[in-house]
Structures are given as C-alpha cells and as structure tokens.
Amino acid sequence: MLKLRTLLQVLLACVALVAALLGTTTMTVAAEDAQTRNVCWVYLEVRPGVFEYVNVCAGPDEDDGGGDGDGGGGPKCDLTQDPYDEFCLGVRSCRADIPSPIPEDKWPEETRPSPDHIFTFVECLVPDEEEIWSRWRWVIPYEDALPGLGWQAFGRLETPAFTLSFAPAGMTYVGADTRFFLDGLGDGEIIGGVAGPLQATGTLSHVEIDPGDSSGIIDCQPDLRANACEHVYLSMSHEQVTLDLDGHPSFPAQARLVYDVTFTVGGVEVDLPGVPDTLESPWNGTLVPVGEIQALVR
Structure with a gap:
C-alpha cells in the first residue's frame, strides 16, 4: 500500500513538472509572438486618410532582395505575365508601385534593411495559386524601375538662394x-x-x-x-x-x-x-x- 501511494505521488509530481514546462514554453512563445508583433506590425497611413496595420517584416519564404532574384542562374520565377513581370520574390513574379505612394518621411525607418530599400506596395503571382499575393514591404528597386525613382531623386535637388x-x-x-x-x-x-x-x-x-x-x-x-x-x-x-x-x-x-x-x-x-x-x-x-x-x- 505504501509503495502504491509513493508511486502515485511520483506520477503526480511528473504531471505537475510537465505542466509547468508546457506553461513556460507557452508563455515564452507568446512573449516571442508579442515581440514579433511589436517589431513587425506598424500602423501606417497607406493612402491619404486610410490607415492600416502593416507587416513590415519579410516572411521566411521571401527573397528579401527585391531584385530579379536570379542568384547567378536565371530568375527563380516566371517573368512573362504582364504586369507581374518586374522582379522575383522567391518564386513569386511581382510588380511594385514605384515611386512609393507613401511619402518617405512616413516609412517605418527603424525596420529598413538598407539605404537602397524603398517601402512600397507589392503584388505578386504565386505558382499554382489563383489569389494575388500582396503586401506593403521593403524592396530594392529593380533596374527598369530607376526612371520612376529618377523623378524622386530629381525632386530632391535644391538650388541655392542667391x-x-x-x-x-x-x-x-x-x-x-x-x-x-x-x-x-x-x-x-x-x-x-x-x-x-x-x-x-x-x-x-x-x-x-x-x-x-x-x-x-x-x-x-x-x-x-x-x-x-x-x-x-x-x-x-x-x-x-x-x-x-x-x-x-x-x-x-x-x-x-x-x-x-x-x-x-x-x-x-x-x-x-x-x-x-x-x-x-x-x-x-x-x-x-x-x-x-x-x-x-x-
């Protein structure tokens, strides 16, 4: 009888230990999720008078370069379908609003990967999916987008007072x-x-x-x-x-x-x-x- 009671106590202790570990793990994951939300999700005015929560972090399946994604061996995506023929994000074929419809002084600068990136709206075709993938994100402008950016750069020239x-x-x-x-x-x-x-x-x-x-x-x-x-x-x-x-x-x-x-x-x-x-x-x-x-x- 004594041995049975001891065995039950041991089992109960193990259950409590597992529950505590699971609770700690759950709280850790929740804290990490909250931290990710605080870093990645920002409230932006994407159009005059229109505000949205925008995820500014690239997903694990995205090529964050924003270029043609060729990696030295040709594009990773199909760039033959207009207008989604500007650049690749991984296997997605994409287009972007260039120049960005959001004024630069309202970009989420704290998440900017590099000075070459711009923050804008991107739409992509995903292989074997009918729905258009779209989001606001940081991209490096593809080569043919430079004329659009040229007007922005031109507008930033200031002549001196004389x-x-x-x-x-x-x-x-x-x-x-x-x-x-x-x-x-x-x-x-x-x-x-x-x-x-x-x-x-x-x-x-x-x-x-x-x-x-x-x-x-x-x-x-x-x-x-x-x-x-x-x-x-x-x-x-x-x-x-x-x-x-x-x-x-x-x-x-x-x-x-x-x-x-x-x-x-x-x-x-x-x-x-x-x-x-x-x-x-x-x-x-x-x-x-x-x-x-x-x-x-x-």
Whole structure:
C-alpha cells in the first residue's frame, strides 16, 4: 500500500513538472509572438486618410532582395505575365508601385534593411495559386524601375538662394556697360537626397539673365562672383512703373541658375530616359534704374 501511494505521488509530481514546462514554453512563445508583433506590425497611413496595420517584416519564404532574384542562374520565377513581370520574390513574379505612394518621411525607418530599400506596395503571382499575393514591404528597386525613382531623386535637388546685383551700383546709364553679379552660388554643385539606390547631382552649367528691358535673355558664365555678365541698356527706365528703394523707375532685372543633372547608382552614372537632365532655379532679381548722361555740346 505504501509503495502504491509513493508511486502515485511520483506520477503526480511528473504531471505537475510537465505542466509547468508546457506553461513556460507557452508563455515564452507568446512573449516571442508579442515581440514579433511589436517589431513587425506598424500602423501606417497607406493612402491619404486610410490607415492600416502593416507587416513590415519579410516572411521566411521571401527573397528579401527585391531584385530579379536570379542568384547567378536565371530568375527563380516566371517573368512573362504582364504586369507581374518586374522582379522575383522567391518564386513569386511581382510588380511594385514605384515611386512609393507613401511619402518617405512616413516609412517605418527603424525596420529598413538598407539605404537602397524603398517601402512600397507589392503584388505578386504565386505558382499554382489563383489569389494575388500582396503586401506593403521593403524592396530594392529593380533596374527598369530607376526612371520612376529618377523623378524622386530629381525632386530632391535644391538650388541655392542667391542675390543679383549690378554695377555701377545705384544707377546705370544708357549706352554704358552694366555689369551683373551673383552671390550665394556655393561651389556650383548640388547633391540631392537618395531615392532608393539612386542619387541626383546638379553641376552649374550657366546663368540666365533677363535685363528687364525686353531685349531678351542673356546666357552668362556660371561663376558670376568673379566674372561679370555685361549688358548695355539702350533706353531709360523713366516710364517703368516699378520703383527702387530710392523711388527711381527701374527695369526689373532677374536671373536664374541652370544645372546639368546626372544620376548615379553606387557612384556609377546611369541614363534615365524621360527624366530631365537639366534643372532651373527660380528667378531672383533686382531693380535697375537706367538714366541718361546729359552731354553739353559747344
């Protein structure tokens, strides 16, 4: 009888130990699941006024490269079915919204795999399945998507603020050489923020100046800090309605900067058909009063 009681106690202890272990495992798995949800699921505004919980983590069956997935031996997926012919995610054939419909400042940056990735909406065909696989995710843009990103990179170029001045200061005269100067041009190069793997760079090509007297635009050297651009006014400005600070009727002269734009991926220049290769700054100007020197004839 004593042996039977001892055996029952041992069995009950084993059951309690197994239950405790199972409970610990369950709590551990639950904690890991909660941690995964906290890292992977974020609340994003995917369209203006539309918010969704979005899984930003790649699944174990996804090729997270976002490229053609060839691995050196050809694509892993069937890229013959339009529009799902842009790139592979594992065996899925996919397309993506490029550029992303979500503004970059709203991307879940803390989960970004690399600076080359963009966060956007992806749709894919899955072999032997009718339903379209879709989700918001990080992808590296495929090569043919670069023109779309080019517009983003182009839009991130910012031209410098500059000022236009002229000499002789204060007032110039009919028939005299009027010299225009620009200040605030920097070193003549502007570099935009990256869009995925793409970066735009602007190099100052020349400066356009409109003297304001209907004579037309003048193309000038890019460095107007040391090299003046000259113009000869052939008429006085006394009939102009714009007045300078001293109340003199003046011609509204203005200038703008013109840049040659190049695009690079990893420092290598790429050609992007359809994307502008020049950038013009906004016009900025000054008022030029033009008088007439009276000559005494004997």
